Amino acid sequence: MLAPYRRLFSAKGSVGFTTTGFLARLALSMSGVGTVVMVAAVRHSYALAGAVGGASLAATLITVPLLGRLVDRYGQSRTAVPAAVWSAAMSAALVVCLATGAPTWTLFVTDILSATAPNVGGMARARWAEIYGDDADRMHAANSFEQVLDETCFVLGPIIVVALATGIAPEAGRVAPLVLTLGGTVLFSLQRGTEPPVRPAGPAVARSPLTNRGLQVMMLVFLFAGSLFGSLEVVTIALTDALHHRSSAGPVLALQAVGSALAGLLYGMLTPRGSSTTRFLAGVGGMAVLMLPLTLAGGLWSLVPLMFIAGTATSPTMITGMGLVQELIPRSQINEGMTLAVTSLLGGSSLGSTLAGWSVARFGAQNSYVLPVGAAALALLTAAAGLGRLRESVSAAPAPALAGDRTELGQRA
Template sequence: MSSPYRAIFAAPGARSFSAAGLLARMPLSMMGIGIVTMTSEITGEYGLAGALSAALALATAAMGPQVSRLVDRYGQRRVLRPATLFSVAATACLLLGARLRWPHWTLFVLVLGVGAVPSVGAMVRARWAALYRDSPHHLHTAYSAESVIDELVFIAGPVLAIGLSTGWFPEAGPLLAGVFLLLGVFWLTAQRATEPPPSGTAHGGGGSALRSGGLRVLVGTSVALGALFGSIEVVTVAFAEELGHKALSSVVLAVWALGSCIAGTVFGLLRPKGEPARRWLVGVCVMAVSMIPLQLVGNLPSLTVALFFAGLAIAPTMVTTMALVERHVPRANLTEGMTWTSTGMAVGAALGSSLAGAVVDASGAGTGYAVPGVAGALAAVGAFLGYRRLRSARERVSRRTGTSVPRPRGGSGAHDGDTSKGTNHGVGEDERVA
């Protein structure tokens, strides 16, 4: 492991809470596709399977920020455990209902309960933010590591979910996802030393994180980027099927994620200079431009190459997005703010996948790549329009809060072994994230 990553994981508890976050995040990539596979295997109704998956995505998008807002106010342990138990119980009932062929409306009610799953990625990033509040370079590396973990989850999760549900028994995929969630969240919340203190006892926050103009810009752009991600997945499967190699679509999409993994790993080794908002704008624009080659591909090898290079822009842009959230959102709403960007992507992915499916049905898979192309263009336009607000919003947030990211329980700030950084407790808002 390269030295910047070794340094961040040297902090007491860092390896443990990151590993717990990895386990608890597996349902993010397993539950939706697991429910689709389970439902189609049991009932043969792909329409019902897709509708349940869409309902899950919307439920998660609606409830995720609310769960995170409660976490900011009351703490991770007090909120995540009951929320997880509720979600896992709903999952168990959903599996039973699918097996016993309960009425369809009951399945939709149950899948809404499954959507109460907490945004574990935001919880882990909040711990990193509390741990390295005074060490922006180490926080940058930590966010990069988490972005790579996200990509690994999306590489391994669908393979596990589909393989178990088709090779063992239909409910196996979502069942394992529920087990991962339960074990991961309880492992994470057992680690009290690195848990950020709740705002209700430390800062007395209040109000929604969306009051931040900068966050609204990030969330709006995240919707467009989510549409880009969701549509690419649907169109790539259809494109591979048209060429007679549907099974290879998972390999092509894995190469796309691999490109993001590599870029995220390298990005974490760097110490970016200059304005983060500018880097974010450039990243969004590069993602938009990377959609152009997809309009020209005619076979799977060329598509694989195009998606690999398109993936290189993803992780750096997502890392910078989280850094901007940490910079612009009041400290008492940090977890909620991070969750809102994920929510925006989830909503966008649902819209993008639906639109892409309609375009593919009407005009074929080749035409379908126009959907991520348009989504990328919309993201770039939104980034340009919101750039000035993103730059100025940080100053208003700094004046409004005047506080630092809360230290973890029992923590002592940065554990990087570099006393030349992270010791200036008077660092201004503009200097906290490189």
């Protein structure tokens, strides 16, 4: 059953960039939680902690696409290492400001300036696309594996942060991702044999992927999908609190991620059927359908299996969606295109979290599950309405990398 993954890692250097990249990706899942836990513990204010973390997230929505464009223009190692060094330095400054009792405004400034951690997950997907870009089956397995890694980081990151913050010191939960960001990015960048070469954009390539009509549809769908994830997290935490099981919030949310990861692992073993656009629409439809039972959750024991089931459509949809983005975007802009997709998810998550907080306060936690259900429905309507545009954009997309480019990469490896 694991044959697709064994074939995937037959390429030289694939194990190296995957393992080193995992460290930096784990750091990304820890930084936000680490900031909130650290600020709340030292300044005794969750409002301040949330505001500082939110300011950094807002900055990330700007810096991540810009870094993606720089990676396409100058290469992964030349861009990622300086960005990681700067992010680590500003993260260290944040810890120092908090420990020394510096004014509150310094926390906002340092945390915003630390939002330059490179999107190593996108760069890893770009390496797979460079190695197996014209092999649909192996790219399917690669995207599946990458999504499982994302879900694994989502589960492990917060657990590690809380363990460090409570077992050592509040600052430890923020220092650890600082070290992982710097160390993981440097080690990842040292895997030069699999780094995609910089490709000048051809005369027919638009200046920005944002002009791609198909990518516009994908970004809007991802915006609603991110709203689904953000609202689901806040509403679930509020419901467990209302049921007097606040400590169960983490495990319950982890179940959703576990369901997604298992589904992604199994999905990667299958041979995809039909067009990528049709599979993406079916995946978004599955997410919408599997969210509906959550409105019936009346207690903790009914919530647990429903969260696991709700997560099973997530990874297959994201796997197909990220593969579709790779089809739409020319190789010379693949990093920027991938980061734009991720930015849409992050922006939607922030929007969903905000709306969910308002809804919980006004209508209660159980009634607020209509928010993720509604977000899933909007994602489905957008995907269905934009299906024709997606098919046109895929048909007009440039062909994968030339065989000569692949031979050159193999020689470098």
